[in-house]
Amino acid sequence: MAGKDESKEASWYTQFVDIPADVKSAGNDQVKEVVVEVSLNGKSLKIFTRQADPQGSATNVDVLFLHGQSFTSENWLDIGTLSLVSSWGHRGVAVDLPGYGSTKDVIDDGSHGAFLGALVKALKMTRPVVVSPSMSGGFSLPFLFDQPETAEDRSRGYLPVAPVATSKYTEAYSKSKIPTMIVYGENDTNLGTRSLKDLIKLPNSKPFVIPEAGHAAYMNNPPFFHRLLYNFLNIIAAYK
Template sequence: MSPSGIHVNKLCILLIAGVFAGVLVIYRLWPGESSKGDTKLTGPVEEHRMAGKDESKEASWYTQFVDIPSDVKSAENDQVKEVIVEVTLNGKSLKIFTRQADPKGSATNLDVLFLHGQRFSSKNWLDIGTLSLVSSWGHRGVAVDLPGYGNTQDVLGDSSPGDFLGALVKALKMTRPVVVSPSMSGGFSLPFLFNQPETAEDRSRGYLPVAPVATDKYTEAYSKSKIPTMIVYGENDTNLGTSSLKDLIKLPNSKPFVVPDAGHPAYINNPSFFHRLLYNFLNIIAAQK
């Protein structure tokens, strides 16, 4: 072979080697599945993963999530009843407006108590279909207008918000209800549960806070409670969402979840996603003895 032929062959070999090396570099640097952030559950629900060790822990109640079955993805509001409940507290009688939906079927799996934020009321849970959904899942759902809000004209006065919530649960004849507590209602749910953190599970089977207020008041109490807690907040809630998470994550049996495309009232901004979270949490809690 002539020298020119040898030169051409060497050039071809170098070109082939260069192409191979380039492909290898691109392959190694390309953001494949193994290099993407861990933001998905093994199920269909997006999970919030913080950088710290505590924030990425597995709660004892957590298991793989499932989709809501198609036959209970929607329900009519005609079974939701408006009921005035009389709550006696410190010798004072308060008339509290509630919306209640009894479970379909003969048995109640769980009692679920829905509170609300400062600019909201029990009507929000009606409007997004939560009460009817919960009843179709076999649970009893009760949404309340807290004192001085919505259709409840009576105010709390000097009574403790935590004591009021305990008296309300008793008046509603609820048994260790799962408490869903957004924003302002944290002023009621947090003292109800964590003024005596060691016995929180005697009063509630599970806690689902949605960026509640006043979480910093109970930071020393959280470690003493084992109550199953699903911490929920909207991905765009950089105020109460992030600040409450830093406190609530100290609950030993808690796990955080972020609702995509949602702000502070995450359950209203993205109700379908919130309902998937709620469906799984209630199912898991109901299965526990």
């Protein structure tokens, strides 16, 4: 299951387990479409989100799902991720980033990190775990690593899936201890391998390869991705 750097043991890492058979999806009926207003640089932005509140015994883990260039929040609905996260007791929110899907408002490129911080505030999320595929690295990386020493004040954990722009922060990674699960598809020889080379410099990171998957690895092999996510979120819930 682990990636090429098998010897790297992040402090958060423990042996993984299968998702228990009695843990059932809450179903997409639990997922609500909510437009939230985000204040950024004196402007009010209308941002489309899909939200799933925790079911059963709730944890204190919030999870923010971003998306790639050709995708939207709907992908996390289609593969059942939001309903599963809800069934596991976590709060899950997937967002249509500015200019994508049902979010028509746009922002300047230089505001991506600040936008994510403002979105987290508007959603009333507490240090959410950030799941960030591909293009959304342009949002998650500045949000976390423009000030790497305090990344854990903004997020309890980071799960990048072959994100863009990783080379911009190579000097910042060593300054952050944020728990990071690096995920990429075994057939993604472009962004997957390039982003791994950079992200492995995060001291508290560990890589995982999704078999039989390309760049959108979570969509190519959802069961394997969900097992990774299940374990990471459970560990984060207990991680000190």
